[in-house]
Amino acid sequence: MSKPRSVIITGAGSGIGAAVAETFAAAGDRIYLADLSAERLKSTAAAVGSADVSTHEVDVTDAAAVQALAERVVAEHGGIDVLVSNAGVFDGCASIRDTSAELWDKVIGINLTGTFNVVKAVSEQMIAQRSGRVISIGSIAAQRAMPDGLAYCASKAALEGLVRRLAYDLGGYGVTANLVAPGVVRTGIRATSEEILGSLVPDTNVGVGTSTDLMDLLIPARRGGEPSEIAATVFFLASAGAAYINGEVIHVDGGWIAS
Secondary structure, three states, X not given: OOOOOEEEEXXXXXXXXXXXXXXXXXXXXXXXXXXXXXXXXXXXXXXXXXXXXXXXXXXXXXXXXHHHHHHHHHHHHOOOOEEEEOOOOOOOOOOOOOOOXXXXXXXXHHHHHHHHHHHHHHHHHHHHHOOEEEEEEOOHHHOOOOOOOXXXXXXXXXXXXXXXXXXXXXXXXXXXXXXXXEOOEOOOHHHHHHHHHHHHOOOOOOOHHHOXXXXXXXXXXXXXXXXXXXXXXXHHHOOHHHOOOOOOEEEEOOOHHHO
């Protein structure tokens, strides 16, 4: 039996992050859950139901806190095998007129700089051990302007560039970097984003995910995705069978990208 992998998952308190945690835990891996909310972390840990899970209340915009988590994983496990950078917030359909400098900084800080922070924290260890998987969660918003807000679209588009450059930087060390880009997925991101962003966003209850008519028009599958469907793709990218996949954007969107 192969040694359990060490897996860091940010934004693990709900939605896609929680589903990813359940998927890796079911495979017997050692899971390190990171999230802003202690309550959400507790809920995910209970759902996972594994002794090989630890929870860490971490703000990904705090580089020192993220570095401390990475160092703890190395101390306990001897290395870092998989990073799933999932932490993110959603700004509804906020236009340029709706987007204040504060909202912009908050969304970019969490979605983009937060990903940089966690990748920076794990990359030296992965380079030293000459193995690892870096998997970021993007969005179809990087390619489609309509469904989401300005800062969100910009942050997710930037993640695609980040991942491509990471593939170049890390590929020679046996480390891959890829991005999974979901479309509409049934998660609580609107509620958690309202909690984090508060009055900075005029309305998060808008967009394709709130309209069945728009989903039927734009998404060939005519439904939203399940978090488990995103988690399955993440799990594959972390597998030995995906060792030659690097710098890719994998859309898991029911066909939306084709419409």
